[in-house]
Amino acid sequence: GDAGIWGLQVRPKNGGEAILAADYCHGNISVLNLLRGRLDVWRAEADGVEINVDRTADGRIPLLDRFLSGSSAAPVAAAPASAGKPIDLTSPLRVDALRLQHIRVHIRDQSVTPTFDTVLAMDLRLSDLGSPNRPARFEFGMSDNALLVSLEVSGEGRSGGKTLDASMHMVARGVRLKPAAAYLQPLGIHPVADGLTFNADGHIHTAPGANNADGFSGSIVLDHISATADMQEALALDQLELDADMIDTKSIHLARLVLDGVRAHGERADNGKLRLAGLEWDPSLIARPATQPTIAPAVAQVSQPSLLADLLAEPWSLNEFSVRKLNATFHDSAVAPAADVSLVSDELSIKNINHDPNNLDAGVTFTGKLRSPRLIDEIKLTASAQPFAAKKTFRLDVEASGIKPDALKPYLDELGLESQFKSGRFTCAVGGWLGIADDGELQGDFNVDHVWLRDGGDLFTFNGIHADGLGLDPATGRIRAKDIELSGPGMSAHRGVGGALECLGFKTKPVVGQMQVGEVAASSPASTAPAAPIEMPKIKIDRFAWKDIHFALTDEAVSPVTKLEISNTGVVITDLRTDAEGATQPARQGHVRAWMSAAGIAESLSVEGDVSPGTEPGRAGLAFDVKVEGKAITGAGIASYLKPMGIEPVLVNGSLQLHAKAGVSQSGDGLTGALVADHVRFADGRAELVAVD
16 A cells, blocks of 8 residues: 655644644555555655644643543553563564655753743654665754764664574764753752763674573673763773573563773862763752743553562573773862872672562672772772662772872862872771561661771771661651760871871861961852751661770970870760650650769769650650769869969869760751750869859
């Protein structure tokens, strides 16, 4: 059969501008094969097609509404899944020639300001789809005076049964996002590049599965993927390779997914905003969107499980996921001199990802090595997890060596610091588990161990953080914990004769100059966004303990040289709760005990008393009722600091006692607090020096 139509127009029933208009349409199909139940299109073409798509100021698309309004029948329940049919990649129809030429899509969107108005010009050429002798070939081209110089996609391939062999090439030149800024602004994104270019090549191959299996094996290779902004490479991937051992109607088993030659370049402009691929991140745009279009009411639909959810519920596996030759760079123009930081890795690898509904406790492992030139010579990462188990365990070990942060010098200069690192080392281990209870509460344990930073000697040590019985109720936001215990840190500092302070591998240095007021305003513009409300979290902790805190300071800038040391320091709080709402029984009175010892200042300082939750319904709060006591207080340890002021400490055996009540509670968008102290007594031996009732 052969048919042709000239001057085709499709208009709304109630009149108005044509939705679709075509100068010429032509079709030629095999009638005999159509009677046999197969569609063979010898030639189909359309020329001079114009399509008008409008979006009104309230966010509706009338063209879409016309299609949706015609569907008023009751929703049909999903049919039960039938037994999997054999996979067949043969084209269900044959098209010898499809030609769509001079297609124009006119888009007008009045829901953004200014009104977005553009015309997309497209052409499509498809040949030999379903041909038994020749590969199918396609070419697609698109351009737009405002948004796009050109988009070209071409490819060819053959398919039949379980075999598919196809390749493609894509290039988009002169992608201009500035005219579409109104759509990106609510996301906090501002386009700054004048033109973007994207490239990609791809190839897919499938073959029947081994041993006459019902499924197929295959591979997908994507090459030369890149995105450039104003002729500068921003993102690139030399090759993505995905190999599948077997894909059938019941399972997916992938051998490996490899990303090779990953490159990314980000920057911070001199205005302090982050940029990537010609896009600038500006959070203030989110707070003050230019437009707030009204979204058209959604059409009621029957909720259906997604195809992805169905696939993930079935058995699937990925033996290895690797990222090779990673090179991420960051250029910061907001500091002087400009800073350049990079992160490089030869390989990062995740292995043994296996989702088996009959064995969800299978473990996944991760290994990787990274380095940051002029910052860290090597970072070793080792991790394991059970991501599909009901109790999702995890552990991560980090070991960094060769720490010498020369690349951070511009940032350190702004802070008045200089690095003392020669070849530092850092270790840390993080572990725990996560799970979701039947009532939706997020539960778990969290541990941090073996934290230390060294450069010759110890700079910082932390024995660990152990948090057990954690819970977060997403419905109420309440946080609970059975036991939280911190042990550490241990650290020391040194102040030299010139007054420079050394701590944690860094040293303070004299300030060369001070920033002028104008420079401060330019570098840190005032935010017009409203201040975020401060809200006290609703928490319940059965026991909180922080012990083994140790800090030592050697000060050579005073005479005589002074050594200060804080040790035997900690705090224990039981039954800590910030609100009584939701309790099935009256909350138990909490208890707090804190202590400290500082040689040369006080043999002991202690705080002990009660802690109770807020009493106002729906508002979090804390109230403390404590006694403070100090023993063997002397000023000998700080005599060197008092001497220049003409003060000489004469305390021999000082003591301190007082009673205090303190509270903090939620009030509107902020917090309010109060402190009352009474029965204050300060004495030296038996001699009372200060007394306040």
